[in-house]
Amino acid sequence: MSFTTRATLLERLGQGDEVAWADLCRLYTPLIRLRAGDRGLRDAEKDDVIQEVLLTLFRGNKTFRYDRCKGRFRDYLKKIVDCRAFDILRKRRPDEKNWDTLEREGALLSSTDHARMEAAWDQAWQEHILGEALRGVRPEVSETTYQAFEMVMIDAADPQLVADTLGISVASVYMAKHRVLSRVRSLVRSLENDL
């Protein structure tokens, strides 16, 4: 997938682009699942929320129309997930609705939990952005450059070993690493602005 902004993705969704739908599922399913879990939903319920949230995004639902001027996409997405999760919790049988049951099933309910949930969401979002930026930068650099970066940064391999493996100098390994990092930084910035 080429590097696209979320705004572009949402526009493409609005035009019924099927590739955009696949991208949407790939990008946001893990984030929605995480948030739904923190709201105390069971696995089957999480799947329902994922489907409903993705459909909401796909349809550009009037209730949840994303307006960039009104806030970041990450907050918009969080709001939809929370609303759908609460809908499901409301529909549970009365004996399943009490706090003990919810807490036992992993819902984060206290104020400390709330801070933890927000921190988990922020961290997941940062990782999501980082992953997207890396996907975006990959086609922009040579295969060797990206491999060197990946071996050093993701696999935590020793630079000398990477240099020997790829048949390049250690200086080239560092150059590759920083070339990718510089580009990733720029993409992360633009994604953060976009989201």
Added chain:
Amino acid sequence: MKCLNEYQLELLETDKAGVRGYLWRRHLDVCRDCRDKAAEIRENLTLAAAVKNARHHLGAGRERATTSGD
């Protein structure tokens, strides 16, 4: 002296240059291009820390991408 490369600048930034760093630092003091590049390396290293923290997640993503033929 030639301008410093990423390897030298990273060693300087992370205090791992040892005695070699003495000459490199002197060059850095007089070369604006290298100072700019050093600032960039510094920012990259901050990002590198975030990448390291997310390594597990990013590695898993790479495996998924590989297995799905993406």
